Amino acid sequence: MRLFGTDGVRGVANRDLTPELALALGRAAAVELGGSARARVLIARDTRLSGEMLEAALSAGLMSAGADVVSAGVLPTAGVAYLAERHGFSAGVMISASHNPVQDNGIKFFAGDGHKLPDAVEDRIERRMQDGSEMPIGEGIGQRSEEAALREEYIAHLTSLVRCPYPHGVVLDGAHGAATAVLPLAFSPAASTVAVIAGEPDGGRINVGCGSTAPQYLAEHYRAFGGTIGLAFDGDADRLIAIDEEGEVADGDVILALLATWLKGRGELEPATIALTVMSNGGVRDFLAARGIQSVETKVGDRYVIEAMREGNILLGGEQSGHIIYRRAATTGDGLATGILLLSALAEMQVRLADFRRQVPRYPQRLRSVRVADREASLNAERYAAVLQEAERALAGVGRVLVRPSGTEPVVRVMVEARHAEVADAWLERLCTALGGD
Numbered sequence: 241m242r243l244f245g246t247d248g249v250r251g252v253a254n255r256d257l258t259p260e261l262a263l264a265l266g267r268a269a270a271v272e273l274g275g276s277a278r279a280r281v282l283i284a285r286d287t288r289l290s291g292e293m294l295e296a297a298l299s300a301g302l303m304s305a306g307a308d309v310v311s312a313g314v315l316p317t318a319g320v321a322y323l324a325e326r327h328g329f330s331a332g333v334m335i336s337a338s339h340n341p342v343q344d345n346g347i348k349f350f351a352g353d354g355h356k357l358p359d360a361v362e363d364r365i366e367r368r369m370q371d372g373s374e375m376p377i378g379e380g381i382g383q384r385s386e387e388a389a390l391r392e393e394y395i396a397h398l399t400s401l402v403r404c405p406y407p408h409g410v411v412l413d414g415a416h417g418a419a420t421a422v423l424p425l426a427f428s429p430a431a432s433t434v435a436v437i438a439g440e441p442d443g444g445r446i447n448v449g450c451g452s453t454a455p456q457y458l459a460e461h462y463r464a465f466g467g468t469i470g471l472a473f474d475g476d477a478d479r480l481i482a483i484d485e486e487g488e489v490a491d492g493d494v495i496l497a498l499l500a501t502w503l504k505g506r507g508e509l510e511p512a513t514i515a516l517t518v519m520s521n522g523g524v525r526d527f528l529a530a531r532g533i534q535s536v537e538t539k540v541g542d543r544y545v546i547e548a549m550r551e552g553n554i555l556l557g558g559e560q561s562g563h564i565i566y567r568r569a570a571t572t573g574d575g576l577a578t579g580i581l582l583l584s585a586l587a588e589m590q591v592r593l594a595d596f597r598r599q600v601p602r603y604p605q606r607l608r609s610v611r612v613a614d615r616e617a618s619l620n621a622e623r624y625a626a627v628l629q630e631a632e633r634a635l636a637g638v639g640r641v642l643v644r645p646s647g648t649e650p651v652v653r654v655m656v657e658a659r660h661a662e663v664a665d666a667w668l669e670r671l672c673t674a675l676g677g678d
């Protein structure tokens with residue numbers, strides 16, 4: 241099985257993702273990413289309990305292969321990408337499992353240009369982990385340093401994104417994660433008042449009942465802290481989910497629609513196209529199309545969104561989950577930058593987020609994971625193929641079907657979208673039954 245997934249190397253810390261694995265990964269990455277020169281690598285982490293352990297092991301591996309390591313401490317993922325490119329690092333590394341539970345962790349690499357590594361480079365790093373190359377000695381061994389000023393530089397970058405201060409209060413849910421390192425300073429110029437909840441850098445509570453994966457926590461508390469709206473981040477702050485003035489969730493689709501509308505009105509959305517994944521609601525596409533904004537569809541995963549954006553020179557893109565990329569601010573998903581831009585858009589357009597949310601159609605989507613004995617056999621079965629063909633004909637122009645086999649489990653994931661909930665429900669049942677589900 242391939243070591244690297246769609247978002248780096250990830251697993252249960254100290255069981256799947258061990259210090260020994262991090263050490264070997266660091267050695268291989270130093271050789272591959274440094275080339276003929278001495279590599280200089282920026283490392284940061286979120287607040288997870290296992291973060292310091294893995295940073296120490298990864299740093300040791302990098303240094304043992306001759307790379308110099310600069311630690312920025314706790315910092316959001318997008319900060320690593322931004323600073324790696326700005327300061328000419330050979331690579332940037334973020335130690336985080338993003339929105340995953342406390343016990344998980346991950347190691348994500350960025351190239352010197354701030355973008356995620358291509359699959360081919362990740363594969364070469366994985367192969368180098370087995371080659372047993374001779375390590376340098378003496379002055380050839382890398383050194384480690386800490387640069388706390390890098391965090392201040394990232395905060396300054398975020399504050400520079402403010403176009404029009406939001407004239408009301410905002411409450412920020414830091415998820416006890418990486419966002420806590422820069423809140424509330426990054427948002428102070430962006431709103432009239434700023435308050436933070438789940439703002440302690442507590443690795444034992446990261447993402448636990450708070451943050452973008454549990455927006456109900458923010459919805460229940462934002463008014464008590466003086467907020468007109470709320471913004472919730474995940475463990476490494478690359479996602480954003482908003483709570484509007486009425487306590488309702490505004491997910492990535494709504495935020496993307498708002499930012500696209502705002503940027504087009506400012507004459508900045510050139511070309512007038514954004515990148516969305518196949519999971520984005522069809523109502524968002526129709527809303528954008530009615531306003532002269534086209535959408536490019538990609539596979540699920542922010543790396544595929546970014547690839548499409550780079551290929552088409554697209555300025556804005558993202559996922560329903562809240563991964564949003566604005567290329568003039570970041571090379572990867574940045575929940576903090578997105579939040580600041582969202583506040584500026586609301587202020588400049590003089591619109592309530594709740595009112596805008598209601599303008600964006602939300603077609604019923606039904607999702608189910610079907611456990612099967614053999615994914616390939618189930619998807620190739622004549623019975624299923626016949627039902628799928630019938631569903632696609634019936635939903636043409638008024639809905640869609642998306643069926644994806646899991647890459648790690650004996651599961652097939654089925655999504656049906658239709659203009660009416662009862663239609664989506666009916667086709668979901670028929671498709672799942674045809675696949676062999678209950």
